Amino acid sequence: MANDAAAKPLGVVSTNTMSTKKPGDAPKKREKMPKTVTKVLKNHAKLANGRPPTATKPQASLSHKKTRDQIRLHHVLSKQLAAAEAKGDDAEADELKKRIEDLGGLKSYQLASLQGQAKDRGGDSSTVLMEWLKPLAAQMAKREQKIRLLEVGALSTANACSKSGLFDIERIDLYSQAEGILQQDFMERPLPDSDKSQFDIISLSLVLNFVPDPEGRGQMLRRTCQFLNKHARRAFGEELQAVYPALFLVLPAPCIVNARYINEERLTTMMSTLGYVMLERKLTANLVYYLWQLRDKPRKDFQDFPKKQVNPGAGRNNFCVVLK
Structure with a gap:
């Protein structure tokens, strides 16, 4: 990150030379620099005064x-x-x-x-989750057995959740980018055969929107219920019981606020049918974050959610979740 304090110049090279003007010579007009050159020099001066010199070139990155x-x-x-x-x-x-x-x-x-x-891009969506869980951090830290987190679509082992030390984390991704991330498809992960192989919280951060078809997205949401441990909460204190087991869901904002086939009301009804209750929500210019608690089993009078236009109009996107 650039230093806001102005760096002192390391030295000044004088450009003054001995005058060669003869007595009686008319003063020369100062030659104007092209505007583009002037602009470059001004920008260079701003940069020189706005940040200290770096020892290495900054790593190239995508815009x-x-x-x-x-x-x-x-x-x-x-x-x-x-x-x-x-x-x-x-x-x-x-x-x-x-x-x-x-x-x-x-x-x-x-x-x-x-x-x-x-x-530097304002990334790591898990910082939002940690903000929401901050009031519970002291209780979580006291537990002998850490809160078990399954991070689907994990990209890093150094995000905010990992650094907190509050979780026992299992990370999976279709294409592992680092040690500590298991290369695995969540939809093909074997179903838990006991409470010990279930989790207290699942993170689906920018994962659901990458599932290529609406039916697959619905299946993914339904599948999360089978991986969350509803029995472990009995051993939690009252405050932890009010949050866990939970699902942290992050989507691009347009998927909810500007989609033709889904809006927040429909998503909330879908999640309710699965047994989820919304605890937290945050909307930014680019993303929408949710924290859902799984309180009940999927309803027996399960309601189908086919592909249905709920937000008509030009300029809408076709993001959709189908739940059957």
Whole structure:
């Protein structure tokens, strides 16, 4: 991060020379610099006075726009691929797979996601979760057995949750980017066979929106219920019981606030059908964060949520979650 304090100049090189002007010579007009040169020099001066010299060149990184565009393009191509495979169009599917590979495949997407999660981009969505859990931190720290967290789509082992020391974390991702992250598809993870293999909280941060089809997104939300331990809360204190077991869900804001087939009311009703209650919500310009507590089993009179237009109008996106 740039230092706001002005750095003192290390030295000044004099540009004065002995005058060669003869008596009676008319004073020369000062030659104007081109505007572009003047602008560059002014900007250089501002930079010199605004930050200290660095010993190493800053690491090259994708611009914010390029990162966002790269992630969005992966999403679009993945959706098109899923549609082509669903209708059995092998030629189109092969062409889309080639385009995805030309972009660098899933590895390229994950690197773009890592770039987007960097601190200088305002990333690491788990900082929001830690803000919400701050009132419980003292109680969580006292526990002999740490709160068990399953982080789906983990990109780093050094995010806010990891640094807190409050969790026993299991991290999984389709394409592991670091040691300590198991390469695994959450949808293919074996179902827990005991309370010990369940979790107190699951993180789905910018994961649901990457599932290529609406039915798959619904299945993912339903599947989280099977991995959360509803029995362990009996051993929790009253305050912890009011939060756990929980699901931390993060989505791009347009998926909820500007989608044709889903809005927050519909999402809340869906989650209620699964047994979830919303505890926390935060909306920013780019993201929407939720903390849901799983309080009940999925309702027996389960309501289907097909693809249905709930927010008509031009300029809406087609993000959708189908729950059956």
